[in-house]
Amino acid sequence: MKLSQFRFNLPKELIAEKPVRNRDEARMMVVHRDSGDVEHRVFKEFINYVDEGDVVVANNTKVFPALLDGEKEKTGAKIEVLLLRELNEEMCLWDVIVDPARKIRIGNKLYFGTNDALVAEVVDNTTSRGRTIRFLFDGPHSEFIKIVRSMGRTPLPDELRRLRDIEKKDAEDYQTIYAKVEGSTAAPIAGLHFSRELLKRMEIKDVLWKELTVHCGMGEFKNIRRGYHDDACSGERRDDTGQDIPL
Numbered sequence: 266m267k268l269s270q271f272r273f274n275l276p277k278e279l280i281a282e283k284p285v286r287n288r289d290e291a292r293m294m295v296v297h298r299d300s301g302d303v304e305h306r307v308f309k310e311f312i313n314y315v316d317e318g319d320v321v322v323a324n325n326t327k328v329f330p331a332l333l334d335g336e337k338e339k340t341g342a343k344i345e346v347l348l349l350r351e352l353n354e355e356m357c358l359w360d361v362i363v364d365p366a367r368k369i370r371i372g373n374k375l376y377f378g379t380n381d382a383l384v385a386e387v388v389d390n391t392t393s394r395g396r397t398i399r400f401l402f403d404g405p406h407s408e409f410i411k412i413v414r415s416m417g418r419t420p421l422p423d424e425l426r427r428l429r430d431i432e433k434k435d436a437e438d439y440q441t442i443y444a445k446v447e448g449s450t451a452a453p454i455a456g457l458h459f460s461r462e463l464l465k466r467m468e469i470k471d472v473l474w475k476e477l478t479v480h481c482g483m484g485e486f487k488n489i490r491r492g493y494h495d496d497a498c499s500g501e502r503r504d505d506t507g508q509d510i511p512l
Contacts, residue, residue: 284438289460308458317471324453325476327444330417330436333383338374346375346385346398347420348413349450357400357409358388366394378416383409420450443476451481 285291289309296303315321331348345364352358363369369387375398377383389397402409419435441456443464467474 284457287460288442288458289463291458293458309460309463312463312466312470315467315470315472318473320473320475321467322475322477323441323443323456323459324479325441325443325445326449326453326478326480327447328419328440328449328452329447330414330419331450332418332420333377333413333416334418335375335377335385337369338376342368344369344375346377347450348417349395352397354406357402357406359385359398359400360391361396361398362394363396364394366396369396378412382412382416445476446478446480448478448480453479453481 289307289311291308293306293308293311294303295306295314329348333346333348335344335346336342337344347362347364348359349362350360352360369375371387371390373387375385375387377385383400383402385398385400387396388399391397400409419439421435421439439452439457441452442459442461443456444452464474
């Protein structure tokens, strides 16, 4: 497989800047396996493609406000830090993505919030944009998480962030209605279109609804590269033969 197979033009005018008013009125493409025919439908018609006894499995991961606005020590340069995964609760150690990352080096201190409510130190480089940081916080972990939630913003896909600013309503729009287990930095996109009305219609039709939890992590934000596989929903890396081009 070649990297060129993943290159395509995505016109900005075709990117929906905001979701439709009703979740289940988003467009849905249906591919018929027997004939290969393609139909363009609306997502609430999903009910027509499941029958009694069918099982629908959904990811109940919950996105937390993982995007922090901060400043670099001394220079005051503005930075964004995306919290990906907590490595050590006691030490407040996190894997993050920093933007811009070019001048964020090991030993730098980063300041967040009014009156520098949170301070972090860069302790390791993980990727070109990735860093490991340690928050210099002495209070209980519950208080730390409370502060993060109060100042953090909802991460949006890069395509949307290039078109508009993050809004308060995004915290609701980019969360599935069945999200329960907090820990994800990106929503499981397909699940965003399920509405409460659609779930009720599935229940009435005796379609079985099952949930699992898979947190989306670092793999969501990495570029396609040759020679290893990044699991988008766990952040884990697995070495391959070098022949596969992973997503």
